[in-house]
Amino acid sequence: EDITDAELARGLYKKYFSHLDRATVYQRLGVDPQGAPRTFVSLRDYRASHRGQYDTLTDAELADAIHGKYYPDLDRALFDRSIGLEHPADPQTARDLDAGLMAARSAYRQAEDGRALRLFLRLAQRGSPVAQFNTGYMYMNGIGVTADPRLGELWYRKAARAGHLPAQFNLGLLLLGRGPERSAAATEGILWLQRAAEAGDRDAQFNLGHCHQIGRGVARDPARAYLWFHRAARAGDAEAARRRDWLEQELDPAQVDRLRREAEFPPSAETG
Numbered sequence: 001e002d003i004t005d006a007e008l009a010r011g012l013y014k015k016y017f018s019h020l021d022r023a024t025v026y027q028r029l030g031v032d033p034q035g036a037p038r039t040f041v042s043l044r045d046y047r048a049s050h051r052g053q054y055d056t057l058t059d060a061e062l063a064d065a066i067h068g069k070y071y072p073d074l075d076r077a078l079f080d081r082s083i084g085l086e087h088p089a090d091p092q093t094a095r096d097l098d099a100g101l102m103a104a105r106s107a108y109r110q111a112e113d114g115r116a117l118r119l120f121l122r123l124a125q126r127g128s129p130v131a132q133f134n135t136g137y138m139y140m141n142g143i144g145v146t147a148d149p150r151l152g153e154l155w156y157r158k159a160a161r162a163g164h165l166p167a168q169f170n171l172g173l174l175l176l177g178r179g180p181e182r183s184a185a186a187t188e189g190i191l192w193l194q195r196a197a198e199a200g201d202r203d204a205q206f207n208l209g210h211c212h213q214i215g216r217g218v219a220r221d222p223a224r225a226y227l228w229f230h231r232a233a234r235a236g237d238a239e240a241a242r243r244r245d246w247l248e249q250e251l252d253p254a255q256v257d258r259l260r261r262e263a264e265f266p267p268s269a270e271t272g
Helices: 005-016 022-029 043-049 059-070 076-082 093-109 113-125 129-141 149-161 165-176 184-198 202-214 222-234 238-250 253-262
Strands: none
Touching (some): 093 113, 113 129, 129 149, 129 165, 165 184, 165 202, 202 222, 202 238, 222 238
16 A cells, blocks of 8 residues: 555554654654655665665665665565565565574574574564564563563564464563553453463463462452363473362362363363
8 A cells, every 4th residue: 555654654653663752763764753754765766876886686685785774673564665675475485584583593592692683673574473572572681682671562462463372471471460450451461361371372371270360360260260270281280280189179079070071172162
C-alpha cells in the first residue's frame, strides 16, 4: 500500500519509539520533525550519487548496507518497501536464515555480544521469530547493548505472536510481574502462559499451575492447578509432581480421577 514518509515515521514512532525523543527519531528516519517529509533516496539514485561505487552489489546487498548504516532501528520490511525493493520468492531464504542464526549464536557463544545482537537484530527485522526472541532477550538483559526493557518486550511480543513458545513464556512472566496480582497486565500474562502451556511448554504448564494455585492473575482454583501440575509432571517436572500430590489432599477422589482423565486430552480443546 502507498504510504508517505511522514505517515510511516508517525506510525513507527507511535508503535515502537514513543519512549524516545520524537525529534531525534524523526531525524534518524529522515523525516522533518515538524512533519514535512524528506523522500527516502531510491536505490537507483543512491547508486548514481556514488558514481559506480556500489555497482558490484545487488539491490538487496545495497539495501542491507544502507539500512544497517543509517536506519538500523527501522522495521526492515517497511524500509525495503519505502525504497522500492522487491522481494521475489527465493528458495534460499530458509537456508539463509538458518546460516544467519548459526552465525549469531556462534558470536554469542564467543562472547561477541555486540556482533551477536547486530546479527540477531538483522534477522529479527526480517521476521525470524527465533531471532526476535533472542533480540528481545538481549535488550531485556542488557547483553551487547544498554538494557532497554521496552524494546525487549517489543521483540518478545513479535516472537510470541508468531507462535514462539519461549517468547510466549517469557512475555507471560514479564507481564505477571508487572503491577497488582489481578491487574490487566497480569491477566494478559496468564493468556500468554496458557498459549505456551497448551502448546506443550512444560515450564509454562508449571507456572500456569502455580498461578491457579495461589490466585495470581486468576482466581485461585486448586483443580486447575492440579491439572496443569499433572501435565508438567507427565513431561518430567519433579517439582510439579510434588505440588500435584500435595494438592490432591484438597480434592476428592472423584475430582482427581476426572482431572487425570482430562489431562489425557489435548489442552487446546479446553479453556485453561
